[in-house]
Amino acid sequence: MKLNRRLFMGGAAAGAAVATLSAPMAHASTDGKPRVVVIGGGAGGATAARYIAKDSNGEIDVTLVEPTRSYYTCFFSNLYMAGFRELGSIAHSYGKLASEFGVNVVHDWAVGIDREARTVTLAGGATLPYDRLILSPGIDFVDGAVEGWDVTQQNKMPHAYKAGSQSELLKAQIEAMPEGGTFAMVAPPNPFRCPPGPYERISMVAHILKEKNPTAKIIIADPKEKFSKMALFQEGWGRHYDGMIDWIGPDFGGGNVSVNPDTMTLTIDGEETKVDVCNVIPAMKAGRICEIAGITDGNWAPVNPHTMQSRVDENIHVLGDASHQGDMPKSGFAANSQAKVAAMAVRSALTGSKLFPAKFTNTCWSLIDADDGVKVGASYEATDEKIAKVDGFISQTGEDATLRKATYEESIGWYAGITSDMFG
Amino acid sequence: MNIIECVRLTRYAFCMRWIRHITTCFAALAVTATPSFANEIGDADKGEAVFRECSSCHSVGQGAKNRVGPHLNSLFGRRAAAIEGFNYSNGLTRMGKDGLVWDFDLLDRYVENPKAFASDTRMAYKGLKDAQQRTDLLAFLRRYSDDPSNIPEAAPTAAGTDHSVDPAILAIQGDPEYGEYLSSECVSCHQLDGDYDGIPGIIGWPVEDFVVAMHAYKDKFRPHPVMQMMAGRLSNDEIAALAAYFEAAGS
Numbered sequence: 169m170k171l172n173r174r175l176f177m178g179g180a181a182a183g184a185a186v187a188t189l190s191a192p193m194a195h196a197s198t199d200g201k202p203r204v205v206v207i208g209g210g211a212g213g214a215t216a217a218r219y220i221a222k223d224s225n226g227e228i229d230v231t232l233v234e235p236t237r238s239y240y241t242c243f244f245s246n247l248y249m250a251g252f253r254e255l256g257s258i259a260h261s262y263g264k265l266a267s268e269f270g271v272n273v274v275h276d277w278a279v280g281i282d283r284e285a286r287t288v289t290l291a292g293g294a295t296l297p298y299d300r301l302i303l304s305p306g307i308d309f310v311d312g313a314v315e316g317w318d319v320t321q322q323n324k325m326p327h328a329y330k331a332g333s334q335s336e337l338l339k340a341q342i343e344a345m346p347e348g349g350t351f352a353m354v355a356p357p358n359p360f361r362c363p364p365g366p367y368e369r370i371s372m373v374a375h376i377l378k379e380k381n382p383t384a385k386i387i388i389a390d391p392k393e394k395f396s397k398m399a400l401f402q403e404g405w406g407r408h409y410d411g412m413i414d415w416i417g418p419d420f421g422g423g424n425v426s427v428n429p430d431t432m433t434l435t436i437d438g439e440e441t442k443v444d445v446c447n448v449i450p451a452m453k454a455g456r457i458c459e460i461a462g463i464t465d466g467n468w469a470p471v472n473p474h475t476m477q478s479r480v481d482e483n484i485h486v487l488g489d490a491s492h493q494g495d496m497p498k499s500g501f502a503a504n505s506q507a508k509v510a511a512m513a514v515r516s517a518l519t520g521s522k523l524f525p526a527k528f529t530n531t532c533w534s535l536i537d538a539d540d541g542v543k544v545g546a547s548y549e550a551t552d553e554k555i556a557k558v559d560g561f562i563s564q565t566g567e568d569a570t571l572r573k574a575t576y577e578e579s580i581g582w583y584a585g586i587t588s589d590m591f592g
Numbered sequence: 593m594n595i596i597e598c599v600r601l602t603r604y605a606f607c608m609r610w611i612r613h614i615t616t617c618f619a620a621l622a623v624t625a626t627p628s629f630a631n632e633i634g635d636a637d638k639g640e641a642v643f644r645e646c647s648s649c650h651s652v653g654q655g656a657k658n659r660v661g662p663h664l665n666s667l668f669g670r671r672a673a674a675i676e677g678f679n680y681s682n683g684l685t686r687m688g689k690d691g692l693v694w695d696f697d698l699l700d701r702y703v704e705n706p707k708a709f710a711s712d713t714r715m716a717y718k719g720l721k722d723a724q725q726r727t728d729l730l731a732f733l734r735r736y737s738d739d740p741s742n743i744p745e746a747a748p749t750a751a752g753t754d755h756s757v758d759p760a761i762l763a764i765q766g767d768p769e770y771g772e773y774l775s776s777e778c779v780s781c782h783q784l785d786g787d788y789d790g791i792p793g794i795i796g797w798p799v800e801d802f803v804v805a806m807h808a809y810k811d812k813f814r815p816h817p818v819m820q821m822m823a824g825r826l827s828n829d830e831i832a833a834l835a836a837y838f839e840a841a842g843s
Contacts, residue, residue: 219776501780508776524773527825529780531818545818547825558825561817567691570671574689574790578781581790585781 201229202518205288205298207278207457209234209262211241212304212487212503214590219511221269227519231272231296232265233288236332239591242362243500244583245331247535249339250372258331264592281461283481300514303469303478304487304503305455306330307361310467313451314354315426324429325446328369329361341445342376348383349444352434354425355390356449359468361489361498363396364544366449368534371401374409375537386413387443389436391423396497397534397544403565404536454490468492473550474526475513476506485510494554495546502530504586509550526550533579539569541576634724639732642725649715652736661715668737670694682788683710692815699733700726701813705756708808711801721756757807762800764832771837774830777822778838786842796842802835 206217209232217232224230238259247253265271274296280289281301288296309319309327317325328338342351351373355366370388377384386409395401405413416422421437427446434441453459453467463469463478469486470479471493478484487510488503496502509526516523531545546560563575643652649660656663662678673680673688680688687710692698702709703726705719720726778794786793794802808814809823810831826834 223772504780505777508773512773522769522773524770527774527777529777529822531781543818545821547821549825559821561821570689571691574686574691577689577790579790581783582781584787584789585779585783585791588783588785589776589779 199229201227202299203229203231203297204300204302204514204518205296206230206232206302206304207234207288208304208306208455208488209236209239209273210304210306210488210503211243211500211586211590212489212507213302214239214262214265215504215507216302216304216485216487216511216514217271218265218269218590218592219508220514221265221271223511223521224515224519226270228515229272230270231274232262233274233276233278233290233296234262235275235277237261237275238332240331240335241500241583241587242329242331242365243586245328245335246365246369246372248331248335249328249342249369250375250535252372252535252538255336260587260591262591268592278457279460281457283461283483286483298483299518300483300485302485302487302510302514303455303458303461303463303490304507305457305490307452307454307489307498308456310451310453313356314448316429317354317427317448317450321429321448324432325427325448327449328447329365329449329452338445338447342373343380345377345381345384345444347381348385349381350385350387350441351377351445351447352387352389352441352443353447354427354434354449355388355392355395355422357391357423357451359498360449360452362532363497363499364401364532364534367395367397367401368536369447370413371404371408371534371536374405374412377412378409384412387434387436387441388413388415389422389425389434390415390417391425393418396532397542397562399565400542400563401534401536404540404542408537408540452489454486458486458490465492473552473555474509476510477513485514494548494551495557496528496530496548496555497532499530499532501532501582501586502528504589505529528555531582533575533582535576535579539573539576541572541574541579542567543575543579634727634729634731636728636731636735638725639728639730642720642729643732646717646729652733656736664733665736667694667699667733668696670737679714681710681712681714682792683712686792687815690816696730696734699730703729705804707801708756708804709814711797711805757804761807761828761832762803764828766799766829766832766834766836768833768836768840770830771833771835774826774834775837775841778834781818784841794838797835797838799832799835799839802838803831806831806834 204220206213213232217230220228221230238261241258244253244258248255248258262273266273277291278288279291286298288298326334326338328334353366353370370386374386416436424437426435427448432443434443434446454464454469458464458469461484463480463484469490469492471477471486471491472479473493476485476487478486487506489498505528512523515521528548531543533541533543535541542563544562547558548555549558650664651657651659652664656665658675658678662675671688672692672694673684703720706713706715706717781791782794783789786795806823809819812820
């Protein structure tokens with residue numbers, strides 16, 4: 169495998185002459201084009217499909233497999249819950265990828281991968297051959313991660329960590345809470361999708377409750393001693409929602425939790441509490457298709473940071489939350505950034521286009537209350553070992569209201585930017 | 593007694609005399625150390641003469657009003673683009689929202705090279721290269737600000753800010769194909785259709801404006817943490833490549 173990788177990298181550098189070596193004709197489509205199949209149409213997959221189709225000028229046949237026809241971004245779904253966004257404003261269709269960029273969009277589940285034959289099987293029965301496969305399936309939950317909860321209970325205790333109907337459900341439950349009721353969150357252990365996400369959600373829930381149900385309480389049971397932007401969130405919670413939010417860290421049993429969806433109880437370190445809404449965010453793992461492909465090590469799929477190729481199979485690239493890559497957080501911004509590196513590597517391997525050094529960036533904005541936005545971000549480079557952080561920044565506590573408002577406005581601009589970068 | 597205590601404890605006029613006195617003492621040394629940077633407190637009377645060039649657009653003093661440019665009373669300590677009703681550029685408006693408050697150091701940079709500081713500034717002025725003249729000008733303008741206390745602090749600690757970009761860097765011919773790849777990092781935030789929606793549009797910028805702006809971020813001449821980070825890791829060739837790509841992308 170090492171030898172092959174070197175050949176591939178060398179071929180890429182040498183240009184088109186070697187491209188035929190790394191693009192075997194066995195899988196070329198009927199019109200002779202190399203084929204790329206992308207599984208998962210989120211920030212990683214949609215971006216990769218679009219960039220490969222756009223930049224190869226029709227030389228590569230791109231198929232995107234995504235079960236949903238309307239994609240709800242996880243980013244900004246917390247803002248929807250608080251009423252800052254309409255649900256429709258975080259929904260996106262794949263129409264432009266098909267009509268403007270020529271991506272073959274297939275709404276189906278990928279259920280099997282034959283790495284020897286280089287084919288993907290769909291739930292509908294079709295088989296898709298590929299020269300390169302890109303897996304960007306996001307996350308699934310670890311079975312048995314929270315005692316008493318499994319996915320059959322997600323209507324009683326929603327996770328709302330895949331946006332859409334779960335977000336609507338959680339919002340409805342929050343709005344239906346009795347006066348002075350209790351909202352509980354079971355926060356996930358590291359690593360997980362969107363590190364500030366649970367805490368932004370708490371902020372948004374508090375925002376609704378402050379307006380509609382000001383005597384209500386919020387409990388967070390957290391197995392982690394520290395969380396993303398902790399100082400910023402805690403300062404903001406004190407400023408906007410004083411006394412409403414009770415964060416229970418591991419020192420007070422936040423990691424020793426079970427739930428009972430039938431009685432709507434949450435037990436923290438042996439102490440049972442009756443709650444009105446329970447948002448369970450279990451431990452996470454790579455989307456199941458990565459396990460099916462046999463490219464995971466533990467819960468995640470390790471990748472080569474230079475190209476996002478699987479460490480197990482160089483014909484497969486893994487993007488975003490599902491990948492184990494090093495220092496980058498699991499975020500939509502990170503997946504979008506990784507997708508561009510993978511798209512370049514795939515084009516280079518299949519058509520001999522130029523291969524430039526990989527660069528990655530991430531920024532995560534979070535909203536604490538109306539017009540009170542904060543951000544954290546970093547830039548990264550590829551080393552042989554991992555994606556390594558180069559430089560970073562974070563909002564500061566004590567910033568004035570004008571700056572926080574500008575940060576929030578910046579996040580709105582970013583949302584418009586990244587979604588047009590994903591979906592065209 | 594240090595300068596800050598002086599400002600706190602004494603009346604303004606006394607303070608100014610005191611500052612002028614130590615400035616004279618330090619002048620020779622400071623000029624030798626950083627000859628291009630106006631890092632002393634200047635001569636306000638000479639500054640008044642320099643201001644004549646500005647006075648076709650700006651007024652200052654009793655009864656000053658907005659004209660082509662905003663009035664300059666209480667400029668020190670004022671947030672950028674803060675005068676209500678004045679039609680500022682997007683760039684300065686954004687800096688104001690980001691929290692930029694005019695002090696000696698920032699005004700010195702802006703006056704030195706307005707377009708390097710804010711590419712789309714409406715101030716049609718090429719910049720004042722002479723560090724001493726800038727110092728004198730700012731000493732004059734400071735007379736019309738209520739709280740001049742930020743000035744002495746800025747003087748000895750401010751970093752070098754001579755940011756006219758080396759002509760050799762400006763002359764680099766960027767590779768637009770490389771720029772297109774690099775641009776994928778930019779367009780996660782900056783919208784491809786050029787919309788200004790919390791984040792400025794950058795499509796179709798002239799190459800020179802783009803290169804000057806990026807180097808101003810790279811050297812932390814312009815304030816904004818995300819852009820300082822993004823530009824900080826780009827080489828001269830990479831900035832040239834991006835500039836070539838974005839200029840062409842607008843046509």
